[in-house]
Amino acid sequence: MTEKLVMLGQKAQVAANRLALLKAADKNAALLQLAADLINHQDEIITANKKDLANATDMPAKFTDRLMVTPQRINDMAAGLRTIADLADPTAQIDKGWVTNDGLEILQRRVPLGVIGIIFEARPNVTVDAAGLTFKSGNAVILRGGKEALQTNIALATILRNSLKEQGLPADAIQLVTDTSHQSADEMMNLTDYIDVLIPRGGHNLIQRVVKNATVPVIETGAGNCHIYIDKDADLDMAAAITVNAKVQRPSVCNAAEKLLIHQDVAKKFLPVIAKKLIDHGVQLRGDERSCSLVPTIHPASDEDWDTEYNDLIMAVKIVDSLDSAIDHINKHSTHHSEAIITNDINRGRYFQQAINSACVYVNASTRFTDGGEFGFGAEIGISTQKLHARGPMGLQQLTTIKYEITGNGQVRH
Template sequence: MMETLVKMGQAGKQAARQLALLSTATKNQALIAMAQALEAQTTAILAANQADLQAAETMPAKFVDRLKLTPQRIADMAAGLRQVAQLADPVAKYDHGWVTKDGLQIMQRRVPLGVVGIIFEARPNVTVDATALTFKSGNAVILRGGKEAIQTNTCLVSILQHTLTAQGLPAAAVQLVEDTSHASAEAMMKLNDWIDVLIPRGGKGLIQRVVQTATVPVIETGAGNCHVYLDRQADEAMAVAIVVNAKVQRPSVCNAAEKLLLHREAAARLLPPVAKALLAHGVELRGDQRACQLVPEIKPATPADWDQEYNDLIMAVKVVDSLDEAIEHINRHSTHHSEAIITPELARGQAFQQQIDSACVYVNASTRFTDGSEFGFGAEIGISTQKLHARGPMGLAQLTTTKYEITGNGQVRG
């Protein structure tokens, strides 16, 4: 396995050197061609996806939803490729430039990371999103998806590689590790000579395994124990709409809300209508003692609930005595992904934004907006919950680093 990965890494390095020199026009033309190829091969992609779905009949519904492709989801992937083609090219952009006291001209230039490795689970859209962003930013990518999506991913990568070849570009710009064993993932985590950065996409277990095992530098992404806090004067209609959207629209994704907090002064007014709306959508509610007293349908929560990412129609509810208690609770239990406060009091909203230690902090909006497309980045490579290099939705700029280009005329240091 390691021998195969080394060969892939070598091919990726060679491809990355070529990609770093491509013009923006060439990259955009290739991205548009990829989009057209996906649309033209919709029937083949759906057939491959159906084979994966049949093999995944015993998987929980939330995982099947992530795995399943439809004509609309394929059209969305193609649209993502086109959107990335429209975005500004971060490569070869100069961030700063100055002349030192010794007459040296220093230019800080944005450059690709090189070869990006991505280990992910059952979301075939990651294959296309990752290809779009790494390619536009001048990086090669090595993808290692889960066994649940192997047929779909193999089909998608084949289409993308054939498109690149037809454009006279290296097929190794995007490669797929076809061995889906744990051994292949662990070997990839040790491929320091050939992979410049590793990005895990998936549940908390996968992400922590990569963070704890990899010797390749890792960008930690998005397990999402996300919170919505209804402050003392929160508007009822807004609270119901935002909480339902954040929990129900797509409960299996990392930016879905998992916890609901309410200020004690608003709990009796807001929890019954919010709970009614959630229960109508089939959400199971688990709460602390005060929440259970206000709504009989709420089941008692356990201490483990406050730290759990459900990725399902389940939500835990807690009544807090103050804004400070809400902030303290969220900072202690969140995965530092996305949190929201509903309040008409701007100063309290700003205090929440300033004191919450998460990548994305909302006032009067749903956590579901934490997404590269929604932020205007095109597709996203992931949502970083760490603080070094990148934080929040990662688009093109986050797939680059910088280097200094220094030009002199014979200077030596005295």
């Protein structure tokens, strides 16, 4: 373990201990100042981002979109911090209290996790979202971004740290690992003496590498092989609008739809219509044999396609025999992120929601809403696809655990 990383861990623990004692009003005021300082220093952020973009000439467009920082995106980051400031502080919350037969008063209280490590790829907004959420929930954070966004992340972290320092708060509540080598990531995965939980954010390969190699406890944030299922009772105009939105609005993100399943009873009518709309938006369609026979411009899908998160203007299409066939296919191939059914039969919609094994299951709405901001969490630290501790968009509440505070008046156990 390198001395530098150990030092980051030690500083983070000191900062976390101090943050745990801050009052909600002080944290909220600090978050508002962080937001203001981001806006005040946006030229520095954009200048740094241009350096990263200049070095990203060999990256696909879907990744440079994630990497790019604009004045609007900086405004969005600042707005996220202000929204977090408006949210209730989970660490001021007492879940419940009771008195035992022995007269012990027990309170179950929300407390911070401690030090949170985040390993992520080319999404600079993660730096700000993570800093805001961890700070409000009383946690220190150690961030390790990818080399593609290094200059942008350094600029963002420097501005946030300087802002905390000027406010008399621990700058080490936010720390950035500037070594983007695999070795630094591996060491961070095993920094068990200092990091309480590790959250990976990025593609499937990064996430699985962290899950398989980390000795620090991990919250798995999932890749998004998301599905839209068009039921036999669907409003087809609604189905078309939702499908286009879920695929096209921002295809590079994890809540974009990657697969389209269509009930056989409406496939002949619906597939040619939706295929034209998607192709007009530049989407390449890949389909099963029945889909290709109905729309010859659809490319044959391979077995790999059903398990692939494209993050691009590509979508695979399959015609299914029944609602249960759609559910079986999704549960087999999904990454358990977000799925949607379009139907006018609410009973079939509720059945779909109960039967699908994913974090977020929609009836008659786009999967693009799986987002901490859209759920009212202000921002998110990631979208968990596992079942333990947290699932779905993780906001402030999911960055806390519980502590029992017990008060007696001399009781001893007999």
